[in-house]
Amino acid sequence: MAGMDEQEVRRSVAQAGTVVVKVGSSSLTSASGHLRLDRLQALVGALSRVRLQGARLVLVSSGAIAAGFGSLGFDARPEDVATKQATASVGQGILMAHYESAFAVYGLKVGQILLTAQDTRQAAQYRNARRTLGRLLDLGVVPIVNENDALASNEIRFGDNDRLSALVSNIVRADALVLLTDVDALYSEPPSRPGARRISFVPNVVQAMESIDAEGSTSGVGTGGMTTKLEAARIGAVSGIPVLMTKAGLAGPALFGDPVGTVFAPVRHRGSARRLWIKFASAPRGSYEADPGAATAVSGGRASLLPAGVTGVEGDFSAGDPVWIRDQTGRVLGKGVSAYDAEEAVRLMGRTTTELSRSYGHQYAHPFVHRDDLVLL
Numbered sequence: 001m002a003g004m005d006e007q008e009v010r011r012s013v014a015q016a017g018t019v020v021v022k023v024g025s026s027s028l029t030s031a032s033g034h035l036r037l038d039r040l041q042a043l044v045g046a047l048s049r050v051r052l053q054g055a056r057l058v059l060v061s062s063g064a065i066a067a068g069f070g071s072l073g074f075d076a077r078p079e080d081v082a083t084k085q086a087t088a089s090v091g092q093g094i095l096m097a098h099y100e101s102a103f104a105v106y107g108l109k110v111g112q113i114l115l116t117a118q119d120t121r122q123a124a125q126y127r128n129a130r131r132t133l134g135r136l137l138d139l140g141v142v143p144i145v146n147e148n149d150a151l152a153s154n155e156i157r158f159g160d161n162d163r164l165s166a167l168v169s170n171i172v173r174a175d176a177l178v179l180l181t182d183v184d185a186l187y188s189e190p191p192s193r194p195g196a197r198r199i200s201f202v203p204n205v206v207q208a209m210e211s212i213d214a215e216g217s218t219s220g221v222g223t224g225g226m227t228t229k230l231e232a233a234r235i236g237a238v239s240g241i242p243v244l245m246t247k248a249g250l251a252g253p254a255l256f257g258d259p260v261g262t263v264f265a266p267v268r269h270r271g272s273a274r275r276l277w278i279k280f281a282s283a284p285r286g287s288y289e290a291d292p293g294a295a296t297a298v299s300g301g302r303a304s305l306l307p308a309g310v311t312g313v314e315g316d317f318s319a320g321d322p323v324w325i326r327d328q329t330g331r332v333l334g335k336g337v338s339a340y341d342a343e344e345a346v347r348l349m350g351r352t353t354t355e356l357s358r359s360y361g362h363q364y365a366h367p368f369v370h371r372d373d374l375v376l377l
């Protein structure tokens, strides 16, 4: 809920019925490309306590590449795509084997879910991922999610698990997202710099992103650095989900509401699952150009985009695909699901729904993008 103070955010993390925890490579692996078993086991100990107290838990774990390159005899993280994919394939097996036996100590079962960006962009695959994750959680299993690095090539990658974990939080409708990394908290600038200030509460991450310097540093084995963590916190906060970030060694206290790390307050109420998908996960396949009247109406937040207000159609999309909505200067106003395919839309644009109904029948008397299927950006 919007307007929460620090204590309320911490309490809602501790009381979350469904929690997504993301752990970064730097927290699980050594610089030589091997898993740090002691760390993995400590993490699993903390997570198991939460699960055994009744919370539904999803773990988004990085580390496939960082845990795989040492065992393949490389002295550094590989750079080329094919070797990275092969390394991830080996490392993912190592990770899962250890998670499986570490959770088994607490009598818990794990299930592997490897996602590609495509699985969140397409509505049908998104629903499929949601169904499988939901069923695993119903069965009391801890789903362990990673990007399907072995098959994802550069063009179709999420690239970082921070953003992925925020999308997974929306998929499972999590009550909290916990990002575990190798720094204890968010700082005003990279903590290696003198003068970096520790921040324990971020009331509005959208505003905070303008003043925090997260540039140019990762731990070396991680990929996204602080920038992608802030982006994940933003997606969470804007989706109505409280977010906590701290170092992996503090997972236990963090999940039990102790004052560790940085918490980010939700900045909006949570919208419907469909709108969250449109806003954060869907990839538009074309766009509608709105005339000034339609642009104003749509920007007001309550109107649908009617055929009469559309002056251009771009791209090759089908009915049910996401599209951008732009004004006549090309500025993006929003994103929505088109009720028509591009070819039909070209034929129908510029005409009132009454005209369309008269010429083509009742089934054509509806908006190009219904307001329930439209989000402003």
Ligand SMILES: Nc1ncnc2c1ncn2[C@@H]1O[C@H](COP(=O)(O)OP(=O)(O)O)[C@@H](O)[C@H]1O
Binding pocket: 023, 024, 025, 026, 027, 062, 180, 181, 182, 183, 185, 186, 187, 188, 189, 190, 191, 192, 212, 213, 214, 215, 217, 218, 219, 220, 221, 222, 223, 224, 225, 226, 227
């Ligand atoms: N403003 C900041 N506050 C905290 N950490 C920061 C900041 N800017 C950069 N960093 C760096 O981000 C790193 C964590 O990112 P990364 O290496 O990608 O971790 P992970 O593997 O957990 O995803 C930290 O080691 C830290 O040095």
Ligand SMILES: N[C@@H](CCC(=O)OP(=O)(O)O)C(=O)O
Binding pocket: 023, 024, 025, 026, 061, 062, 063, 064, 065, 066, 088, 146, 147, 149, 159, 160, 161, 162, 221, 222, 223, 224, 225
């Ligand atoms: N999917 C990749 C990790 C990608 C990633 O985001 O890494 P990190 O910044 O350590 O969370 C892997 O398992 O190696």
